[in-house]
Amino acid sequence: MAAEMALAKSISISKLGNYPKPRIPQTKFFRISMSATSSKPDTKSSSNKGAKKGIKESLLTPRFYTTDFDEMETLFNTDINKNLNEAEFEALLQEFKTDYNQTHFVRNKDFKEAADKMQGPMRQIFVEFLERSCTAEFSGFLLYKELGRRLKKTNPVVAEIFSLMSRDEARHAGFLNKGLSDFNLALDLGFLTKARKYTFFKPKFIFYATYLSEKIGYWRYITIYRHLKNNPEYQLYPIFKYFENWCQDENRHGDFFSALMKAQPQFLNDWKAKLWSRFFCLSVYVTMYLNDCQRSAFYEGIGLDAKEFDMHVIIETNRTTARIFPAVLDVENPEFKRKLDRMVEINTKLLAIGDTDDSGFVKNLKRIPLIAALASELLAAYLMKPIDSGSVDLAEFETQLVY
Amino acid sequence: MAMNLAAASFTSWPVCRPRTTTNHRLYHHQHNTHKPNISLLHHQHSILSLPHRTTTRAATTVDSSVPLQQEQPSSKKYYFVVANAKFMLDEEEHFQEQLAERVRLFEERNMEQDFWLVIEPKFLDKFPKITSRLKRPAVALVSTNGPWITFMKLRLDRVLCDSFEADSVDEALTSNPAKLQFEKPETWVAPYPKYESGWWESFLYANSEKQVA
Numbered sequence: 001m002a003a004e005m006a007l008a009k010s011i012s013i014s015k016l017g018n019y020p021k022p023r024i025p026q027t028k029f030f031r032i033s034m035s036a037t038s039s040k041p042d043t044k045s046s047s048n049k050g051a052k053k054g055i056k057e058s059l060l061t062p063r064f065y066t067t068d069f070d071e072m073e074t075l076f077n078t079d080i081n082k083n084l085n086e087a088e089f090e091a092l093l094q095e096f097k098t099d100y101n102q103t104h105f106v107r108n109k110d111f112k113e114a115a116d117k118m119q120g121p122m123r124q125i126f127v128e129f130l131e132r133s134c135t136a137e138f139s140g141f142l143l144y145k146e147l148g149r150r151l152k153k154t155n156p157v158v159a160e161i162f163s164l165m166s167r168d169e170a171r172h173a174g175f176l177n178k179g180l181s182d183f184n185l186a187l188d189l190g191f192l193t194k195a196r197k198y199t200f201f202k203p204k205f206i207f208y209a210t211y212l213s214e215k216i217g218y219w220r221y222i223t224i225y226r227h228l229k230n231n232p233e234y235q236l237y238p239i240f241k242y243f244e245n246w247c248q249d250e251n252r253h254g255d256f257f258s259a260l261m262k263a264q265p266q267f268l269n270d271w272k273a274k275l276w277s278r279f280f281c282l283s284v285y286v287t288m289y290l291n292d293c294q295r296s297a298f299y300e301g302i303g304l305d306a307k308e309f310d311m312h313v314i315i316e317t318n319r320t321t322a323r324i325f326p327a328v329l330d331v332e333n334p335e336f337k338r339k340l341d342r343m344v345e346i347n348t349k350l351l352a353i354g355d356t357d358d359s360g361f362v363k364n365l366k367r368i369p370l371i372a373a374l375a376s377e378l379l380a381a382y383l384m385k386p387i388d389s390g391s392v393d394l395a396e397f398e399t400q401l402v403y
Numbered sequence: 404m405a406m407n408l409a410a411a412s413f414t415s416w417p418v419c420r421p422r423t424t425t426n427h428r429l430y431h432h433q434h435n436t437h438k439p440n441i442s443l444l445h446h447q448h449s450i451l452s453l454p455h456r457t458t459t460r461a462a463t464t465v466d467s468s469v470p471l472q473q474e475q476p477s478s479k480k481y482y483f484v485v486a487n488a489k490f491m492l493d494e495e496e497h498f499q500e501q502l503a504e505r506v507r508l509f510e511e512r513n514m515e516q517d518f519w520l521v522i523e524p525k526f527l528d529k530f531p532k533i534t535s536r537l538k539r540p541a542v543a544l545v546s547t548n549g550p551w552i553t554f555m556k557l558r559l560d561r562v563l564c565d566s567f568e569a570d571s572v573d574e575a576l577t578s579n580p581a582k583l584q585f586e587k588p589e590t591w592v593a594p595y596p597k598y599e600s601g602w603w604e605s606f607l608y609a610n611s612e613k614q615v616a
Contacts (some may be wrong), residue, residue: 034571091553100508222500226595248504251497304594312593323560356586391560403486403537403563 005196011108030034057161062136066198067206069150073270075264076155083362088259089157095252096164104245105175115182126237134176134187136217136373140253142193159257168249179239194325197235204267207257208280208325215320216284219313221247227304234303258324258391265394274327274386281321281329282382285314286343292346294351311337322389330387339381346374404513416549418482418606419564420555481575482552483545484562487538488522492603493585495521495559499598502606518546519608525577526567533563542603 078084118126148163176185201209225243228235235241261267292299292306299306311331317330330336350370353363392398491498502520509516521543527534545554549566556564569575585600 014554045536087553088557089551091557094550095554100504103511210482218497223594224496226593230595245504248500251558255554259557308592309594315592366548393560401536401561403490 007134009224016189034146061130062132062139063199064192064196065206065209065370066146066200067161067203068200069146071151072147072203073154076158078155080103081263083265083355084155084257084263085156088262089161090253091163092259093161096161096256096271099164099167101168101171101245104242104326105162105171107175107178107380108238111179113238115179122236122299122301123183125295126292126293126300127185128181129298129332130176130179130183130239131187134173134180134189135192136213137169137173137176138189138192139252140210140213141166143206144169159259165253165256168253172246172249175239175242180239204264205276205280207261207264207267208276209284211254211257211261211324211379212280212284212317213323214250214257215249216288216313216317218254220315221250223309223313224302227309229304231303234301236302239304255398261324262391262393263363268326268390268394277321277325277327278329278382278386281318281325281331282378285317285329285331286378286381288313288345289340290347293327293347307341311340322387324389326388326395328389329381330384336384337378337382339384343377344376346370346377350374362389404434408451408544416553416566417478418480418549418566436483436531478568478570479547479572479575480549480566480568481545481547482549482564482566483521483524483526484552484556484559484564484575485524485533485537485541485543485560488542488561488581489538489585490585491520491542491544491559491562493600496598498559498598499602501555501558506606517548518544518551518606519576520547520603520606521576521578521608522583523579523581525579526569526575529567530565533565536563540583545576572608 005154042093074080075205076084078086080372114125115126144162144166148159148161148166151159151162173189177189180186219241224240225247267273287366289307292310296306314331318328322328348369351368356363388393388397390397392401416526503516505518508514523540524543524545527537527541527543544552544555552564552566556562567575588597591597
């Protein structure tokens, strides 16, 4: 899961009560990483061998999620909800049990060699990339693991799919963390589990958000993979060679959320659903765009232009999302990109204020007009004429469709 | 040992999701009709587990003490999704990746391929409701694995699906070959080239046969 959702948090949809964090999972792999938890958060990379580290928090860091598990149980209780398309879930279960990537994530000596060759600023940029990716995957692991546990009684099939998806995410996070070990680092995932803040989303928002996260994750990975396949001179680190098979997992995870939403048509078929769909699309796309523009050096390092890369990913994700969300944004309208670019400019200025020597009060004062400008760009983008969309299994336009 | 992952066990897998809510009950009903037939249940279960385990489980079904009601009919059920060729082969690039991934899996696990692409399939003549809504030339993805086709319908969404029975693969997958050429997209902004036209050839039934021969 590529958690590109931070912005939705900052706009703060819902802060409802104290919902439980997922339990700390007791799988073998993660117990190892929890064993020596002495580091504090924000201890930035000392290059000690095997140093475990926390992660520097900012508005755009990948987040951990929690949800209303009781409501989830009710939603997928087959006695209550007769809309559950069991054939679709059984089919998904088969697909996940097949476990296409059971033997895919095997490392070789090229990893360490490539890491050793990487020096200077690129080394630091790479480490950050691995950390963020690992956190995002691990975030998916925690959420899915807990959902798998909680839904076992009311819907064993859906529960098992969640567990199998957490298997994938654990694999991905573990592989990325091993990548960090090539740089003599390791993310302390056990510590992260306990120490990081969890963002609460109601189930329906979890569906929109994780669907988008998974699908955008697929498009990011496959785009990097296909680009590097064509331009092997930018293949700085072998992890990218694994992306083709890897991202098929992300894509399948997205399909599962698609099925979950189809089983809850109330989240797809009214005007509110359309507004939320647009809102989540916008949050996810903008978060990614701002994030990646701050890290253009990473993309340059692997031969990509961050903005072009992101626009491609946004357009493709949006096309995919139009297969299920009842409305999506008109991201192919050039005006949408112009708005994104203005947001990048504003965000750059905002970040610059943080780096000055002004007092906190002065900084905040200087930020006000910029935040207002950012908000108005966001609102304008949100209000652009949307595109009606949806799965042909539900959409009204289906009867006119020619396949 | 070559294994056929699908088996003929999904004789009544509800491949398509009807737009009504009766689907739910229908599905349960079909489950029940299978209960007396233990070997079928075994199959159904085994495809849901890891294929390498499937091998041993499938073997145990032989000495089932419950007699089969009848000899298995020689005809098999084929499930399909279908849409116009441009959608299937030109626009949905992830589709190519999925097929390649599945071929890789089947090779790794020594399983017999049970899915094929068919250009302009003959069996469409039996489905006037589908053909009346279909742009031509059309391309179908056909498999004996019903649940997998249900999954592919979920993924591709803009496809029609159904199933039919046929006595042999050859009969099931007969096609009226059409020359497929897609125009280059006007704008191609991806930082990589498109998959080469013709990528689908190795997934066509005729070709997979040649490879075996």
